[in-house]
Amino acid sequence: xxxxxxxxxxxxxxxxxxxxxxxxxxxxxxxxxxxxxxxxxxxxxxxxxxxxxxxxxxxxxxxxxxxxxxxxxxxxxxxxxxxxxxxxxxxxxxxxxxxxxxxxxxxxxxxxxxxxxxxxxxxxxxxxxxxxxxxxxxxxxxxxxxxxxxxxxxxxxxxxxxxxxxxxxxxxxxxxxxxxxx
Numbered sequence: 128x129x130x131x132x133x134x135x136x137x138x139x140x141x142x143x144x145x146x147x148x149x150x151x152x153x154x155x156x157x158x159x160x161x162x163x164x165x166x167x168x169x170x171x172x173x174x175x176x177x178x179x180x181x182x183x184x185x186x187x188x189x190x191x192x193x194x195x196x197x198x199x200x201x202x203x204x205x206x207x208x209x210x211x212x213x214x215x216x217x218x219x220x221x222x223x224x225x226x227x228x229x230x231x232x233x234x235x236x237x238x239x240x241x242x243x244x245x246x247x248x249x250x251x252x253x254x255x256x257x258x259x260x261x262x263x264x265x266x267x268x269x270x271x272x273x274x275x276x277x278x279x280x281x282x283x284x285x286x287x288x289x290x291x292x293x294x295x296x297x298x299x300x301x302x303x304x305x306x307x308x309x
Contacts, residue, residue: 167198168265174243174252176204176270178232182260190260194234194268194291204270205230207293215239215281215288220309222278226302233269233279234258234291240280241269242308251308255282276306 168179178201183191194210196202215221225246233241235256244251258266271277281288296302 167196167201169198169200171200172252173250174245174271174275175241175254176201177254178268178270180266180268182264182266192260192266194232194266194293196232196268196270196293201232201268201270204272205232205293205295207232208295209297210291210293211299213279213290213292215279215290217281217283217285217287220278220280221290223276223305223307223309224303225276225306226273227304228273228296228302229298230273230295231271231277232293233271233277234266234293235269235279235288236260236291237281237286237288238283239288239290240282242278242280243271244276244306244308245274246276246306247274276308278308280309 170177170179178196178198180192180194185191195207196205213221222242235241236258238257239255241254241256242251243254254269256267256269260266279288279290
């Protein structure tokens with residue numbers, strides 16, 4: 128799949144052309160009736176966009192959350208077309224790179240930190256995340272635009288961190304450029 132150019136908007140936030148979104152359905156077949164784009168809370172930051180998604184307790188013993196962006200603001204940063212999962216062992220890192228074409232949404236399930244840096248300006252930030260949909264009502268998603276270097280650190284001493292990555296392209300590897308964030 129060919130990467131698309133994204134025009135710049137507002138402090139480095141990029142908007143992909145042709146915004147659109149697919150409806151997501153539960154395994155039972157019903158749409159998320161109370162989950163609307165308005166339910167998504169977005170907090171813009173210079174290097175990333177924090178997206179807060181509500182967790183649904185749909186039936187006894189079942190917790191459900193969608194990791195796909197539904198709101199206009201979050202889809203403006205990343206329009207996902209591909210996803211994959213990374214498991215990070217306790218006290219280990221994943222990343223230390225940036226992408227020229229790929230924008231990503233990072234969903235950490237567990238305790239971790241996302242270290243971010245703009246390689247050109249050297250502006251840096253650290254986002255601490257502790258997501259557990261079993262015990263929280265909201266899950267934090269972090270959207271990262273192209274060109275922002277990032278590393279995810281598992282801060283747990285015992286638990287493996289699950290990292291779900293949603294990307295605007297299915298390219299793996301050729302668009303990874305090493306950059307030591309931490």
